[in-house]
Amino acid sequence: MASMSEREALAALTWLVENGADEALEREPVNRLAQPPAQPALPAERPRPAEPAREPRSSFRAPEPPPVWTPPQESLAAPVDGLADAEALARAAESIEALHDAIRAFEGCALKASAKNTVIGRGNPEAKLILIGEAPGANEDRLGQPFVGEAGRLLDEMLKWIGLDESNVYITNVLFWRPPGNRNPTDAELALCRPFIDRQIELMQPSLLMFLGGIATKSMLHESRGILKLRGHWYDYQTTPGGRVIPALATLHPAYLLRQPAQKRFAWQDFLKFKQAVSSGVHIS
Numbered sequence: 709m710a711s712m713s714e715r716e717a718l719a720a721l722t723w724l725v726e727n728g729a730d731e732a733l734e735r736e737p738v739n740r741l742a743q744p745p746a747q748p749a750l751p752a753e754r755p756r757p758a759e760p761a762r763e764p765r766s767s768f769r770a771p772e773p774p775p776v777w778t779p780p781q782e783s784l785a786a787p788v789d790g791l792a793d794a795e796a797l798a799r800a801a802e803s804i805e806a807l808h809d810a811i812r813a814f815e816g817c818a819l820k821a822s823a824k825n826t827v828i829g830r831g832n833p834e835a836k837l838i839l840i841g842e843a844p845g846a847n848e849d850r851l852g853q854p855f856v857g858e859a860g861r862l863l864d865e866m867l868k869w870i871g872l873d874e875s876n877v878y879i880t881n882v883l884f885w886r887p888p889g890n891r892n893p894t895d896a897e898l899a900l901c902r903p904f905i906d907r908q909i910e911l912m913q914p915s916l917l918m919f920l921g922g923i924a925t926k927s928m929l930h931e932s933r934g935i936l937k938l939r940g941h942w943y944d945y946q947t948t949p950g951g952r953v954i955p956a957l958a959t960l961h962p963a964y965l966l967r968q969p970a971q972k973r974f975a976w977q978d979f980l981k982f983k984q985a986v987s988s989g990v991h992i993s
């Protein structure tokens with residue numbers, strides 16, 4: 709590598725961390741400056757007919773977006789390694805405490821290897837309202853609690869708008885471990901956490917659920933439509949086919965609202981809808 713002073717190397721590292729690249733993703737370092745392997749020679753191109761002369765174009769070229777690594781998505785039909793273990797462990801838990809011990813002991817989800825903490829839930833485990841977000845971020849991973857960063861503060865504020873707080877809601881995520889660099893989770897990672905989330909719902913018997921953001925909503929409902937289509941509607945949620953039906957409202961993720969504050973008006977409508985359901989008689993704690 710071209711020589712870099714210690715100060716420059718530290719500045720480059722700080723820049724990477726500030727931009728979210730705060731995890732080493734591979735066991736072995738990758739030398740991105742190494743020469744790529746020689747490409748096989750392409751067949752010679754046939755000469756093209758001359759193109760008519762064009763007006764000169766503007767010299768502006770949009771910069772190439774940086775590459776983002778996402779693990780290859782497994783087909784949903786493919787068996788997920790460790791899923792049977794997750795289901796058996798979740799089913800065997802007869803109390804919330806036993807379930808949380810089982811989640812902490814579960815080694816089947818590879819995300820656990822890069823996470824600092826297993827992040828399960830905060831709030832009242834006896835509450836009748838469960839909010840389900842996406843995944844721990846850097847703050848949550850460090851502190852072992854969901855929604856404790858900026859998005860969490862906004863979520864708490866939104867709950868306050870409708871007269872709720874940690875004493876009458878339970879807040880959890882569709883993933884218990886932070887995906888490295890906050891990348892999107894894979895279907896397999898979501899599938900491995902799902903038996904525990906469903907068991908949490910069965911043990912708590914909530915009156916209402918709220919799904920926060922596209923990843924949580926689409927994964928909980930096995931939906932492919934986007935969150936802007938799904939939000940603001942109620943869905944019948946069942947942990948098992950034929951099981952008890954729990955009304956679930958989908959809304960926007962607080963982290964998205966921090967980036968797109970104009971969308972808060974839709975979240976406000978959704979939270980009011982949730983409040984109406986709460987005040988129309990559901991037992992909340």
Ligand code: URA
Binds near residue numbers: 843845854860
């Ligand atoms: N975003 C989430 O979806 N969950 C958290 O716990 C934190 C941020």
